[in-house]
Amino acid sequence: MAQATIGNSEFDRDTVVTRRVPGPGSDAEPGADHTGALAAYDVDLSARWSILKALNGGYLLAVLGRALGDALAHPDPFTITAHYLTASQPGPAVIRTESIRTGRTLSTGQASLVQTDESGAEVERIRVLATYGDLGALPNDVRTAATPHAMPSYENCLGADDAPDGQPSLANSSEIVGRFDMRLDPATAGWAIGQPSGLGDMRAWFGLADGRDHDPLSLLLAVDALPPTAFDLGLSGWVPTVELTAHIRRRPAPGRLRVFVATRNLACGFLEEDTQVWDSADQLVAQGRQLARVKLG
The missing domain is CATH 2.40.160.210 (Acyl-CoA thioesterase, double hotdog domain)
Known part of the structure; x- marks a missing residue:
């Protein structure tokens, strides 16, 4: 595969989120109490990630995941659950985040992606609940019976x-x-x-x-x-x-x-x-x- 610099790739460009309303304490170090902090992000959802007329759920999850990674005190998603309420469309959207709890090793927050429909009404597309931490800080202790499936080259x-x-x-x-x-x-x-x-x-x-x-x-x-x-x-x-x-x-x-x-x-x-x-x-x-x-x- 040709190599692309992370940050300049198509995926990175198409998942860019821009903070609209900074939440209090958003720049605190991991472990600080962000509880209750609110933030909103603008995003332009790209049609390049569409299937038929709808956007791919994994792409949308990554967009929301990027916003939460900025809003919460820890950088990496550990677990994230999304409920897809209505079909997201390419174009402008707003992500609203809330920090629910901040601990020493984990932060929990929620996010909602909304778009404006043809009548001008705001429609919620996705709602997410997630817990974030620092994957780089985890001990390298693996005890598992899981193995990858055999597969051709x-x-x-x-x-x-x-x-x-x-x-x-x-x-x-x-x-x-x-x-x-x-x-x-x-x-x-x-x-x-x-x-x-x-x-x-x-x-x-x-x-x-x-x-x-x-x-x-x-x-x-x-x-x-x-x-x-x-x-x-x-x-x-x-x-x-x-x-x-x-x-x-x-x-x-x-x-x-x-x-x-x-x-x-x-x-x-x-x-x-x-x-x-x-x-x-x-x-x-x-x-x-x-x-x-x-x-x-």
């Missing part, structure tokens, strides 16, 4: 341009596809040629198209970046997220990520997706779970 996986003869390329299917350096495990890509496995799995190598290395903020994008597992169940169309929780466990090592997503229960028009994100050093760096709606029939 990056070179032996399928990119957006690797459509068989006569099949449409995925490269132009949505704006967001061009933002990614993503290659799907062939075992979970049969849906692209009308041959889904029916298992509800999705696996891929994942990076950003401009080569930006990953950090905790881009992991919020990664937990919701792969095609929906509903495709592997033989369903198509938009699968809107109702609720998404991400746990960020470690700062990722440089290089591509491997992302594994699975659903085991599609019932009554809703499915869950469980996600694991592994870095180039075989570290489990993020986990996610979401509830999504599937339009049947």
